Amino acid sequence: MPRTPEQYEEIRSEKKQIIIDAALSLFAEKGYHSASISMIAKKANISKGLMYNYFESKEALLSAILDHGFKQILYSFDINKDNNISDEEFEHYINSMFTMLNENNSFWKLYFSLFVQPSLQELVAQKMMEWYMPLLAMLKDYFERKCVDDPETEALIFGSLLDGIGFNYLMAPSLYPIEKVKKQLINKYIKR
Amino acid sequence: MPRTPEQYEEIRSEKKQIIIDAALSLFAEKGYHSASISMIAKKANISKGLMYNYFESKEALLSAILDHGFKQILYSFDINKDNNISDEEFEHYINSMFTMLNENNSFWKLYFSLFVQPSLQELVAQKMMEWYMPLLAMLKDYFERKCVDDPETEALIFGSLLDGIGFNYLMAPSLYPIEKVKKQLINKYIKR
Amino acid sequence: MPRTPEQYEEIRSEKKQIIIDAALSLFAEKGYHSASISMIAKKANISKGLMYNYFESKEALLSAILDHGFKQILYSFDINKDNNISDEEFEHYINSMFTMLNENNSFWKLYFSLFVQPSLQELVAQKMMEWYMPLLAMLKDYFERKCVDDPETEALIFGSLLDGIGFNYLMAPSLYPIEKVKKQLINKYIKR
Amino acid sequence: MPRTPEQYEEIRSEKKQIIIDAALSLFAEKGYHSASISMIAKKANISKGLMYNYFESKEALLSAILDHGFKQILYSFDINKDNNISDEEFEHYINSMFTMLNENNSFWKLYFSLFVQPSLQELVAQKMMEWYMPLLAMLKDYFERKCVDDPETEALIFGSLLDGIGFNYLMAPSLYPIEKVKKQLINKYIKR
DNA sequence: TATGAATGAGTGTTCATTCAT
DNA sequence: TATGAATGAACACTCATTCAT
Numbered sequence: 001m002p003r004t005p006e007q008y009e010e011i012r013s014e015k016k017q018i019i020i021d022a023a024l025s026l027f028a029e030k031g032y033h034s035a036s037i038s039m040i041a042k043k044a045n046i047s048k049g050l051m052y053n054y055f056e057s058k059e060a061l062l063s064a065i066l067d068h069g070f071k072q073i074l075y076s077f078d079i080n081k082d083n084n085i086s087d088e089e090f091e092h093y094i095n096s097m098f099t100m101l102n103e104n105n106s107f108w109k110l111y112f113s114l115f116v117q118p119s120l121q122e123l124v125a126q127k128m129m130e131w132y133m134p135l136l137a138m139l140k141d142y143f144e145r146k147c148v149d150d151p152e153t154e155a156l157i158f159g160s161l162l163d164g165i166g167f168n169y170l171m172a173p174s175l176y177p178i179e180k181v182k183k184q185l186i187n188k189y190i191k192r
Numbered sequence: 193m194p195r196t197p198e199q200y201e202e203i204r205s206e207k208k209q210i211i212i213d214a215a216l217s218l219f220a221e222k223g224y225h226s227a228s229i230s231m232i233a234k235k236a237n238i239s240k241g242l243m244y245n246y247f248e249s250k251e252a253l254l255s256a257i258l259d260h261g262f263k264q265i266l267y268s269f270d271i272n273k274d275n276n277i278s279d280e281e282f283e284h285y286i287n288s289m290f291t292m293l294n295e296n297n298s299f300w301k302l303y304f305s306l307f308v309q310p311s312l313q314e315l316v317a318q319k320m321m322e323w324y325m326p327l328l329a330m331l332k333d334y335f336e337r338k339c340v341d342d343p344e345t346e347a348l349i350f351g352s353l354l355d356g357i358g359f360n361y362l363m364a365p366s367l368y369p370i371e372k373v374k375k376q377l378i379n380k381y382i383k384r
Numbered sequence: 385m386p387r388t389p390e391q392y393e394e395i396r397s398e399k400k401q402i403i404i405d406a407a408l409s410l411f412a413e414k415g416y417h418s419a420s421i422s423m424i425a426k427k428a429n430i431s432k433g434l435m436y437n438y439f440e441s442k443e444a445l446l447s448a449i450l451d452h453g454f455k456q457i458l459y460s461f462d463i464n465k466d467n468n469i470s471d472e473e474f475e476h477y478i479n480s481m482f483t484m485l486n487e488n489n490s491f492w493k494l495y496f497s498l499f500v501q502p503s504l505q506e507l508v509a510q511k512m513m514e515w516y517m518p519l520l521a522m523l524k525d526y527f528e529r530k531c532v533d534d535p536e537t538e539a540l541i542f543g544s545l546l547d548g549i550g551f552n553y554l555m556a557p558s559l560y561p562i563e564k565v566k567k568q569l570i571n572k573y574i575k576r
Numbered sequence: 577m578p579r580t581p582e583q584y585e586e587i588r589s590e591k592k593q594i595i596i597d598a599a600l601s602l603f604a605e606k607g608y609h610s611a612s613i614s615m616i617a618k619k620a621n622i623s624k625g626l627m628y629n630y631f632e633s634k635e636a637l638l639s640a641i642l643d644h645g646f647k648q649i650l651y652s653f654d655i656n657k658d659n660n661i662s663d664e665e666f667e668h669y670i671n672s673m674f675t676m677l678n679e680n681n682s683f684w685k686l687y688f689s690l691f692v693q694p695s696l697q698e699l700v701a702q703k704m705m706e707w708y709m710p711l712l713a714m715l716k717d718y719f720e721r722k723c724v725d726d727p728e729t730e731a732l733i734f735g736s737l738l739d740g741i742g743f744n745y746l747m748a749p750s751l752y753p754i755e756k757v758k759k760q761l762i763n764k765y766i767k768r
Numbered sequence: 769t770a771t772g773a774a775t776g777a778g779t780g781t782t783c784a785t786t787c788a789t
Numbered sequence: 790t791a792t793g794a795a796t797g798a799a800c801a802c803t804c805a806t807t808c809a810t
Contacts, residue, residue, distance in 0.1 A: 002431075002771030003810055011773070031309045033225045037801060047775050049803075054773095058801065113308035115363055116301070117223050125364075149379070153372045156360075157353070157380075160373070164356025165349070171307055172317070180345045181352075187341070188349075203790095228783060239578075239792045241787085250784065395769095415693050417609045420804060431771045433808085442805065493692070499747055500689035501607045509748070533763070537756045540744075541737070541764075544757075548740025549733070555691055556701075564729045565736075571725070572733075578792035579789055587794070613780060623796050625782080630794095634780065 016054050016064070019044045024065050028106035031113055032062060032120060062120070066127050069107040073100060079134045085142055087190050093138075094189075098182045101166055109170050135159065158189070208246050208256070211236045216257050220298035223305055224254060224312065254312070258319050261299040265292060271326045277334055279382050285330075286381075290374050293358055301362050327351065350381070400438050400448070403428045408449050412490035415497055416446060416504065446504070450511050453491040457484060463518045469526055471574050477522075478573075482566050485550055493554050519543065542573070592630050592640075595620045600641050604682035607689055608638060608696060638696070642703050645683040649676060655710045661718055663766050669714075670765075674758045677742055685746050711735065734765070 003011075022044035026035035037058055041048045055061040077096050085093075101108055114124040139155035148154045165185075169176040214236035218227035229250060233240045247253040269288050277285075293300060306316040331347035340346045357377075361368040406428035410419035421442060425432045439445040461480050469477075485492060498508040523539035532538045549569075553560040579587075598620035602611035613634055617624045631637040653672050661669075677684055690700040715731035724730045741761075745752040 001769080001810070003773095005771095007810085008772065015773085029310055031225075031311065033223075034309070034311055036799080038799090046773095048801090049776070050774055052802065056802095109308070113305075115359075116305035116308055117226075118221060119223065119226060121363065150372065150376055153369065153376045156369070157357070157373055157376060160356035160360050161349070161353045162356065163359055164352035164354065167307075167355055167359060168348075168352050171313065177345065177348070180342065181349060184342055184345045184349060200790095207790095229785080230783075240785085241793065242791055244785070245790070392769095399769095413694060415609075415695065417607075418693075418695060421806080422804075432806085433772065434770055436806070437769070497689075497692035499743075500685070500692055501610070502605055503607070503610060505747065534756065534760055537753065537760045540753070541741070541757060541760060544740035544744050545733070545737045546740065547743055548736035548738065551688075551691075551739055551743060552732075552736050555697065561729065561732070564726065565733055568726055568729045568733060577789070577790080579794095581792095583789085584793065591794080612778080614778090622794095624780090625797065626795055628781065632781095 012054070015046070015050075019046070019051060019054055019061070020065050020068055023061055024069070024106050024110060027062070027065070028109040028113070032110070032117060059120075059123070062114075063123060065107075065110070066114075066124060069104065069111075070127050070131055073104065073107075074131055076100060076103075077131075079138055084145070085138060090142055091186055091190055094182070094186055097162055097166075098178065101169060101178075105170065105173075108166055112167055112170065132159070161185075204246070207238070211238065211243060211246055211253070212257050212260055215253055216261070216298050216302065219254070219257070220301040220305075224302070224309065251312075251315070254306075255315060257299075257302070258306075258316055261296065261303070262319050262323055265296065265299075266323050268292060268295075269323075269327075271330055276337070277330060282334055283378055283382055286374070286378055289354055289358075290370065293361060293370075297362065300358055304359055304362065324351070353377075396438070399430070403430065403435060403438055403445070404449050404452055407445055408453070408490050408494065411446070411449070412493040412497075416494070416501065443504075443507070446498075447507060449491075449494070450498075450508055453488065453495070454511050454515055457488065457491075458515050460484060460487075461515075461519075463522055468529070469522060474526055475570055475574055478566070478570055481546055481550075482562065485553060485562075489554065492550055496551055496554065516543070545569075588630070591622070591626075595622070595627060595630055595637070596641050596644055599637055600645070600682050600686060603638070603641070604685040604689070608686070608693060635696075635699070638690075639699060641683075641686070642690075642700060645680065645687075646703050646707055649680065649683075650707055652676060652679075653707075655714055660721070661714060666718055667762055667766055670758070670762055673738055673742075674754065677745060677754075681746065681749075684742055688743055688746065708735070737761075 019040065023035070023040045026040055026043060029035070030039075037048055037051055040061075041051050044051075051061070055064060077093070077100060111124065111128070114120045115128075136155050136159055139158050140151045143151035143154040143158075165178075165181060169178050169181075211232065215227070215232045218232055218235060221227070222231075229240055229243055232253075233243050236243075243253070247256060269285070269292060303316060303320070306312045307320075328347050328351055331350050332343045335343035335346040335350075357370075357373055361370050361373075403424065407419070407424045410424055410427060413419070414423075421432055421435055424445075425435050428435075435445070439448060461477070461484060495508065495512070498504045499512075520539050520543055523542050524535045527535035527538040527542075549562075549565060553562050553565075595616065599611070599616045602616055602619060605611070606615075613624055613627055616637075617627050620627075627637070631640060653669070653676060687700065687704070690696045691704075712731050712735055715734050716727045719727035719730040719734075741754075741757055745754050745757075
């Protein structure tokens with residue numbers, strides 16, 4: 001007698017997650033193109049063939065990883081869309097960003113590396129916008145209320161700064177004094 | 193009449209430059225791994241075999257590109273090492289940065305894409321430091337004289353900001369209002 | 385109340401038939417090698433595993449299809465073995481051939497495609513002979529009584545002609561005027 | 577010093593021919609899908625990779641084989657387009673057909689097998705028409721002058737007959753009395 | 769009886785690199 | 790100096806078949 005559909009579903013989603021985890025860490029470590037399906041399968045302790053039972057192609061696997069990652073980020077970085085964020089909330093968001101950088105280390109590394117691979121940029125750009133546009137809007141709003149000149153550009157600059165910090169930190173975590181940077185950033189943008 | 197050794201050397205370095213140019217534009221456009229030696233040779237109008245006469249391997253070619261690119265950058269962004277940069281000089285440096293971003297577009301794209309490809313990161317990190325450390329030192333110096341708290345971290349933040357702006361601009365030049373950003377940046381950091 | 389062995393047997397053979405039908409149509413449509421077990425199982429609304437409960441292997445399934453198809457053909461094209469076919473009977477046989485071509489369209493397509501796939505030719509050749517030899521014998525008999533020179537070769541030629549017509553018609557049904565061909569064939573071989 | 581372009585061209589066309597020959601015989605023997613690039617390369621005594629230096633894909637190789645084969649056939653079976661073929665010419669054509677069947681044995685086998693593989697039918701159908709349509713026209717013409725009823729259908733029937741004979745002969749050459757068939761065919765269609 | 773997860777050998781294809789010329 | 794034919798290891802992907810449940 002076969003397993004119930006529920007059992008199958010559970011097996012499927014568990015194994016999918018195992019594959020996603022293995023793939024994410026390899027993609028982050030070696031880059032999307034250099035991490036081969038063979039390596040991923042080996043790391044996930046499955047056969048190459050099975051990969052294709054769960055994801056119809058390498059790119060589909062990547063897409064699933066991105067969906068999964070962005071969902072998690074959207075969840076843990078819940079943007080307040082009804083404007084008027086207080087300084088405390090702003091500080092909280094900055095803190096969230098830095099926390100996420102550490103917790104989703106591999107994901108962010110992958111994110112940066114994809115953005116730079118022209119053939120894959122489209123894939124990630126689209127999914128990213130869902131999360132980045134609201135962030136920009138919030139920043140603009142915040143700077144507007146702070147009476148900053150050209151708050152839209154200021155928001156863009158702040159966004160770029162976060163990108164730059166993430167980029168530098170992820171590429172050489174041991175050399176980058178992330179805590180000091182965070183503190184200074186908060187001082188710089190809020191406490192005055 | 194046979195050529196002098198100098199003429200040979202010149203021909204050799206000219207051809208090398210042709211290959212470097214072809215490779216740089218393809219690496220930037222398609223990514224290091226996706227740009228094949230065949231494509232590069234075709235673009236440079238030489239045979240595949242000849243490539244290996246000038247460069248030991250694909251990675252050696254990349255290395256040469258990086259050397260060449262950083263040399264050019266060092267040259268056009270001549271850091272004043274005897275401290276005490278004035279505001280004018282600081283503004284000039286920022287302007288230089290933005291100019292370079294456009295003029296060495298392909299190189300910077302490649303730079304970002306390599307930084308993120310772990311297998312190649314080492315290659316680029318090393319060469320980059322030669323240019324980045326003095327810049328950081330200069331920034332620190334400048335912020336120190338401006339009596340900023342923790343000028344070292346401030347310098348790091350400014351460096352990250354430049355990275356972030358470069359990253360965002362290069363990835364989607366048409367969507368990023370680079371001129372506005374530059375203006376605002378100068379206002380923000382100098383004109384107080 | 386549990387089912388009787390007969391009921392089980394019936395269910396079994398019904399399911400077998402479903403699989404055979406699904407496989408036949410896919411084999412004909414896509415070719416034996418291009419039609420995968422997965423596709424067949426999906427079309428038959430069963431699991432891949434169950435397929436192997438009913439048929440030992442893909443080739444065994446093919447073999448069953450051929451058995452089934454030839455049986456049906458033998459049945460609907462009941463060769464009169466006691467010689468002396470009349471012109472009317474002969475005409476009837478020709479008509480039967482053309483009818484079968486349409487009714488067992490998929491089967492004939494498969495038949496031609498297998499005959500040509502050397503690895504599978506043996507399988508089909510053997511089964512085919514059972515049906516083709518008596519037909520040839522009958523043809524020879526008929527032509528003998530018609531006082532045709534070398535009636536054996538004439539029978540072979542007629543058989544080849546039927547093959548050729550079938551082949552051409554099945555490969556491009558819409559372009560081949562099958563009815564005209566049938567009429568002309570009957571005129572040619574009988575009405576004189 | 578490199579070879580001259582002419583030398584390279586010669587190497588290329590010779591090797592191409594070697595590959596085509598190896599592939600044609602394997603395609604004919606095992607079928608297009610079952611004959612793998614590995615097998616072809618082994619038979620041609622080259623590496624798998626080199627195949628792709630000469631043909632950009634397996635299908636391109638097939639296409640080249642078909643072009644090559646049809647060209648040869650068109651050449652050796654030079655259709656007289658200015659009507660009025662005599663009985664002698666007609667007999668000559670029939671003889672040519674049978675000769676070609678033997679001389680281009682592998683090609684005809686491949687031809688039949690492709691026609692039956694739905695995914696490849698288009699490829700061969702197109703190229704074939706170039707040769708088959710003039711033949712049909714010639715046949716129609718001939719039968720017209722012979723005052724046969726419905727000469728167009730008669731031509732189609734004759735074409736089908738040739739197909740059927742070819743099909744049967746190629747599939748089991750040792751069992752099919754091709755010479756007798758040819759003789760009878762000529763008797764049947766001409767000598768009276 | 770029935771499921772679909774799992775395997776592994778196979779496929780066509782790419783590409784950095786070597787080498788005879 | 791210069792060519793491009795040649796290699797071989799790697800790649801993403803497919804599929805008939807097995808097996809625990």
